[in-house]
Amino acid sequence: MESGLKEAVSIGQLINFLHDPNRNKRKDGLVQLSNILQSESSENVKSLFSSKLKPALIEIFGDSSESNREKVIDLINQLLSQNKINEDDIPHIVQKLHERLGHDPCPETCEEIKVKESVTLKLIATNHWNLLLPSFGYIIDIVCKQGKESSPAIKISIAEIVSILCDSFGDRIGFSSKRIFDSMRNNLYHQQFKVRLQTLTTLGKICICEGALIFEDIIVDFKKLQLDRRKEVREVLYKVIGDIMCKLQYTVLRSFEGKLSYLLLGGFSESEFAWINEVIDNVGYRRKVLAQEFTENVEDYIMSDAGEFLILRNLQELVQLALDDIQEWTMQDHYRSKAASILDYTIRAAQNHITPHLDSIFKVIFKAYAQSEDKAFSALFENCIEKIGMFCDFDLVLTLFRKFCLTDITSPTEKSGGLILFAKMLNSLLLTEDRMKKIVSFIAEKDLSDYPEIPKSLQLVIESLILQAKSLCISHVNSLFHSLLLLENSSAQESVQKTMGILAEYCGLLSVSDLYATQLPTALPLLTRDYRNWDSDSKERSLFKSLIVKSGSAVSQYFDTIVEVMSVNSQREKDSEVRFTMLVILENSLNLSELDNYIRSYCRKILESIIVPTAAWKVGISNVEIRVSSMLCLEKLIGKMLIEDSVLVELWDKVFPVVKTCLDDDWDKDLRISACRVIISFFEFYSHILDEILVSGIYPELLKRLDDSQDYIRMIICVPLEKLFKVILERGIRFGNYKFMIETLLVHLDDPSENIQKSVKNVLQVARLYDAETFLELSRSAQHKHRHPRAVTELIEESQNQS
Template sequence: MEDSLEVKYTRDINCLREKDKNVRINSIKKLTASITKEPQDQVQQLFASKLKGPVLELIKDPADKCKELSIDLISSLLKQNKILYDDIHSIITSLHGRLGIDPCQETCEEVRISEMKLILDIMSLYSNGLQPMISEITDILAKLGKDKCPQVKIQVSSAIMFICGQGLRFSSKKLLEGIRANLSHQQFKIRSCTLEAVGTLCLHESGLAEELFVDFKKTQIDRRSEVRQMAYGVMTDILTNMNYVELKKIEGKFIYLILGGLNDEECFDKNCEYLEKIFKKIRKSAEEYGENPHESLDKNWLAVRNLKEIINISLVDIQEWTIQDLYRSRAVMNIKNAILMAKDNVLPHIEPVLKVLLKAYSTSDDPKYTEAIEAVPQVLSQVCSFKESLEILDKVITESLASSEKAAGLSLLSKMLPFQNYNIESLKLVMDFIQSKDFLSDTHLYIALHKIAFSLLNSFAEFIKPYVHEIFFMLLTIENTLKNSVYPTMEILTQACGLQNVGYLYSLQLPNTLPKIITNYKKWESHSSERTQFRNLITRSQQGIKEYWEDVLSVIIENCAREKDSEVRYDMLICFETILDTEELKENVWKSGKRVIIDIISTTSAWKVGASSVQIRISSLICCKKLLNYKGVSAGIINDAWECFFGGIKGCMDDDWDNELRLSAIQCVIPLLEQYGNELTIKNVEETLKELMKRLDDSVNFIRALTTYPIRLALQVFISLNQEYEALNKNIRVLFLHLDDENNELQHGVFIILQQILAWRPQLVIDIAQEKRPKQLHPERIDSLLSGNI
């Protein structure tokens, strides 16, 4: 019978080696269709004696179709058990020659898929006899693990999981290197099946798990929850199936990663189950090894048992600048979880944790990372008293050299406050801590101090009254740096004190605050924080200044002196302007009129050598204008101090560089003449008019036009007294010159002035008009002037 079967298929078998591809294809198709129907034992003998060689040669045939058909034939015979075990190694060897060497000989993707499937079939059918050929199989799997074809990668992972479960001896590290890169493959299914395969390799060779810690860590931030969940499941399998001695080497690291899963909403529930499962297994193993886990009541024991390693890994990750913020965020959240699970066992670790967190918080620019850090001190109240937390934070802040880290510590303190017991004792602890340090001397800490003040007012408002002054003074100091952001906090403090508005708060705090900040007012410089405190206090206290008028005025006068820094002088003028705007203080200003005119207005409006003082001079003129508008000083004081008073204004009017300064000076002269014109000496009015006439030649048309109004006011003084002055004739001629100007506003203003003089001294004006008319570009303007008055 065997001979008859051999005779029957000899031709087709021989044709498998024909040069013609089509002949080979047709022959193998015929064999596949018919030989699979023959008796098992006869086919086994035929394959071993005649068919094996030609068919295995076809595996490396140039034609992909021949290779596929030959693999199909072998697969069919394998499934029917028509190939003897002794021939299996030959098949594996042939496949190794195609797939297990470098470079891979098989270029066709479809063929590699078929060949890999054939290997899986062999492994499944001959699982008990794989050891003799395991070396070649692992070569193939290691090589194909790096294959570009996704399906092949999945097949390789399946094959690895299979052989790991058969108790075979082979090099797991070789296989690991073959598939390790697949953990970051773009397809999540490949990442998942690779994780599963890696897990079986770790159980096959325990030393691999520790090496794979970094790879498992990367899966924590995988974009697919399926992959993350697979990773946690694989780590759980490793921890629950590994030898206890080997397990202790990796337990802390893997627990660290699984704890991270508690921060993953999609994996939280499953990870809680995993931790419970791990806890039961490790607890049992520990007892078997004679350890006494007497506190092992729940899964929190895992955190206690591995606390030091969890903390250390977290701190390393937080300080590692080369990794992504997602890793650092996970590390911070692991610390939070460890605190909640380990409770008072974590106290010895709080100080080093806070040291690292302060540095991380001070450099964080990722909102989510920042939020994660802020959550850590918030949970400290659950494991230790506020006093203990504050003492540790105090020590860490005190030892910090960088202002940014101190600021970070204070900011974290502000995040802790809402989670403490709302009582006077907690408030006292915070206030004592803040007052024991010189935080206000460092402007880099102001934002953090403001956060603390805001948090205290929101959390301890009902207990705040004994510390109102301390909080007020802190806010007053930082107000200039943080500007408008502090004002809402001041309003909250005002409400906590039961006051109607912020001004009342400033007024009430003035008695305790003013003496403190003006102690060294004679030495104030641009960098002195006291001068900004003074400015903020005075500008908000308003009528509260009345009782401290002499002290306030002395400070302003001293720091308006010409030798003082520009910033200091400018702040004093801001204070003085606020005083001028306060109705209740007008009487005080009147009584101190001479000092105001000589030591404040005159000093600050005058030019200062070697310094840019334009803004100060403008501010001075604004104050002067307000003072003159409501007639805040007597005319006698102005006349007596005329030389220094008007000297400053005149200098501003003559300034060639700044238009705004000249304009402010003209605007200042207007109320001077409106309110005091008839009370000034004739000499002073004449000097004023002389300076105003110069401004008709100003380079700015608006200033020229505006100047015509105070000129009218000055002339009205002479008209009311019916007293001519020496330069009247000259001024009239200048006015006719400007009547011919192309600027309509200026021409109109001059026209009104000439009408004014014409009504007073008609003949003088007519004589000069007739003399000027032939030379005018617009003689009709003179005609119009004269016709209206003849």
């Protein structure tokens, strides 16, 4: 040591200076040490640092003098950059940095020193990452605290440190990803774009390490950054998203790939980002490999190009996200324009695969187009409609135009915009005689000339058709002429005359009958696409009922979908009209014997998700009708024995309580009668599942009905009471409340109505067989109290003879 290190005595003195009470001496010592150690060999400095220098320097981390604290950090950074500190000493430095930077409030108050200390941590993370695992918690505390600092330099350094940690400890960073994200999130909107750039890059790496914890939040930030004022930030954003999708774990990717793909497609609206195609292709290629590796059901489009595959894989979500953004009027116009651009590209890539989503697309586009005052924004919708006309089934597209242009579901302004879109579509449509007939029929189907907003739009449709059809107009001249004639006295009169001249040149068009061919396989998905949001005004709800009811047994192969729709729309929060419609569908299905096996296989869901919620009490007269219908359906389910025994036993605690509330309803006698019929059917077809526990829960409810205000109910409730005792006798069920029940029945045996006496007597004739001695005792006691003792006397005599 003496031979290798110059001025050893001087160094010892300088180290002593570091402990001197005079801060100026401490500062001089640091300055001179820095100069001396600069030229010393690495091994000598490492030895000196470990043996003598480390305690003194670490002590000055907390020096009262900002200048001294800054000097010691400069010296540490100098030694770290020259690799003159032993690896064993690194954790001590990290620990001291944690004491200064990792607490709240932060002991270190000088911003310049914080900047240099963040550089220290960055040097350690860069050159000694393999030593950081024991100090990982300290480092996380530091970055989470310092990530919120106001200094741009600190923000950038912290982001770089986290980036290094992600590269080195990807499996460990996940546990702290939410903390780090929360501390750095606001930096995405910092005024300095370099801070935004580095933060964005770092958070992208965190997503790859553990995206599931932060994706819901960071996707919102990614979306905002699409409108960042700096092109560099937007460019990095799309590259980060592509990198995430190329490296993210499969399970996490599946959960968020739709939203990420949507954001990535937003790059197509940036004309200078031509490279976005390559990014999307890379992501699509990786997604295709994963789909094959994990055997996803993608046979329909596995042969597509990589980019198209990505879009088709997430088509439903992409369409929905675009439509949601287009409809969101609280968003900036740039977002809505970007959404329209994404929708345009999605339709172009998906081609005919977009068909199942056309209803939703048309609904949104018609409204947005009608309200748009931006020509570029409107042009995007025109492009969408043109592509739909090229790629999708023409009959379906025309049906949708008919739905949105000729029905009352759209306003006159939206109808006008829809007709303009139709005219734009005709400009690029390949016309055949068959299509011509259908378009003419569409034009002539409804007189729209009374709406002041529509004539000009309809005139554009007719003119576009004539110009495109040319000689095909010959066979349709009368219909076209008639349609134009309806517009003669409208605001489009001058334009109509011009169109008349064109028609005269190319000839006309004849009317044809309407096309209304609809099949269950295509109609059902369209009608039920938004079934979770049905309410009393939903047209699809009534169409769904008509479709199912009129399709008869053909619905069997779609019964799972039908049951799901009925289940969702039978819940208590749904409108009464919706719930009643579902019960009508269920009752119709129960009347079709061809569906019995399908109903039996779904009996659990039908009971739990349809019968129980519709039979439960809910305020309102209309709900009584629903509960009665529910009881009728339950009676048929039981009467046809479509419920598995095990299912009924398992769901007994859910089903019987709602039946009980129907039995107890004071408002409507029909509801009580329907519930009684359910009980009667149950005892007739499912009495074999009864045990002591079920019996103890049923009989009190049956006895209550003997006090009903309606004699008819009092009579019919005796049927299950009689069956109850037969089951008890046949199966040897122990019945502890026999005495109470006989006493109650004997009271009602004295009813003035002979019909009720007869019904109760039938019950008692079976009940006496359970315990003849007790029965005789109770009957004799009641005999002296009855006003009409004949019935009880006959029972006593029969019992004695039987004995």
